[in-house]
Amino acid sequence: MEIHVLGGLVVQLSSGTLQLGTPKQRTVLAMLATHPGQLVTVAELVDELWPEEPPRSAVPNVRTYAANLRRNFETVDAAAGVLVRQANGYRLRVERDQVDIHCFETEYRQARALFDEGLLDRAAEVLERAVGRWRGPMLAGVPLGPVLAARTAAAEDERLQATELLADAWVRTGREERAVPVLRELLALHPLRESAHLLLMRALHQRGDRAGAVAAYESARAALRRELGIEPAAELRLLRRAIDHADETSRADVAAPRQRRSTSGNAGAPRAEGARVGGGGWLPRPVTDFVGRDGAIERLLAETARVEASTSVVHVIDGMAGSGKPKPEN
Structure with missing residues (x-):
């Protein structure tokens, strides 16, 4: 039974x-x-x-x-x-x-x-x-x-928390296509859930749909203003700025592509940034930001945004070798 x-x-x-x-x-x-x-x-x-x-x-x-x-x-x-x-x-x-x-x-x-x-x-x-x-x-x-x-x-x-956690797991494992329709359906019934709006923005941006991610932010902003008279939370605003920053960086890279060292050994060829490997090639230059740590970055930025402007903010990142900490520049 x-x-x-x-x-x-x-x-x-x-x-x-x-x-x-x-x-x-x-x-x-x-x-x-x-x-x-x-x-x-x-x-x-x-x-x-x-x-x-x-x-x-x-x-x-x-x-x-x-x-x-x-x-x-x-x-x-x-x-x-x-x-x-x-x-x-x-x-x-x-x-x-x-x-x-x-x-x-x-x-x-x-x-x-x-x-x-x-x-x-x-x-x-x-x-x-x-x-x-x-x-x-x-x-x-x-x-x-x-x-x-x-x-x-x-x-x-x-039920809503479980649905959002499922969507989060899908996004983190590269299954954004499964997460997007589930989140859209959830938000159609619960348009004030900022956590779901944040997940939808992440899913859309991760699959390369910048316009869709921006539209998701604007939809969240409109709903919150209309129903509650408030602006989106810090995490949503920070992700919106991060999307713009990523877009500007992408346009800059396209406008000024990096030169790479020729494998022919020509002494007059421009030297690429990075470390030398073996007798000819060069590794790509070091990344300038965290990779694959979107959730951690969002939490750090949100904590920073909540601190008063007159206060200095220090975050300590710890972990064993190879765990993904940023390498200090000389």
């Missing part, structure tokens, strides 16, 4: 789906399903069903809804004994991994740990499975009281 709450409320059995009955019966089951194996008291169910003014018949009504659900479960051999009554409430005797919201939460935690360890491909694999469990808004069509409303809001926020 599997219980789905990420979308409409569904109890999936090997023989089909269970009949759940009236809207208030669905609310009772939703409370039990989101607390698998735990006792949910009659008082808690009354507060969820009638948060303002419960009727005098509230307690017997709750017991009727629960009894109807229990009979529905008992019509299926595999589900008999799943819903049990105790002195002051009810318990749904299922394991957490039989309810999809709990599977999602477990997978999201696992993926975050993998991401933090730098195992981006494995993190993306787990996140794809976790995000794929959502078939629509949590408990769609079920009347929600205060507890379930708070639970669905928290779960939706985790």
Whole structure:
């Protein structure tokens, strides 16, 4: 048996789906399903069903809804004994991994740990499975009281965070084409999420679409101004300037290409920058900026931007040899 709450409320059995009955019966089951194996008291169910003014018949009504659900479960051999009554409430005797919201939460935690360890491909694999469990808004069509409303809001926020983490893993592993449509869909529903705007800009710029990255910034700026009356956060502004800087550097390189040393050994040939290799060629000149450290650069720049102008800022970069630290110039 599997219980789905990420979308409409569904109890999936090997023989089909269970009949759940009236809207208030669905609310009772939703409370039990989101607390698998735990006792949910009659008082808690009354507060969820009638948060303002419960009727005098509230307690017997709750017991009727629960009894109807229990009979529905008992019509299926595999589900008999799943819903049990105790002195002051009810318990749904299922394991957490039989309810999809709990599977999602477990997978999201696992993926975050993998991401933090730098195992981006494995993190993306787990996140794809976790995000794929959502078939629509949590408990769609079920009347929600205060507890379930708070639970669905928290779960939706985790869904957005998981989606952004998946997009981040794709961008970091060179799969921008997968990240862009997912981020656009997310922002169509949640246009004020600056973290998603930042990821979309990075993805577009990384795949060479400068115009698209600039348009993504302008879209974020317009939404934030219109809805909140604020400018984009420092990270978005810094990335926007970095895109302009990269474009100016690219134009300068095209206008004045570097000369390279001929392998013929001609003494009059101009000497290229860099270190000599063997008897003829020269390595390219050293890079003038960090490579492949976009996230770290954005964090450093953001921290710098937050410091008062009268204060000097010093960042220390540490790491073992070969880890990617910049080489000091002589």
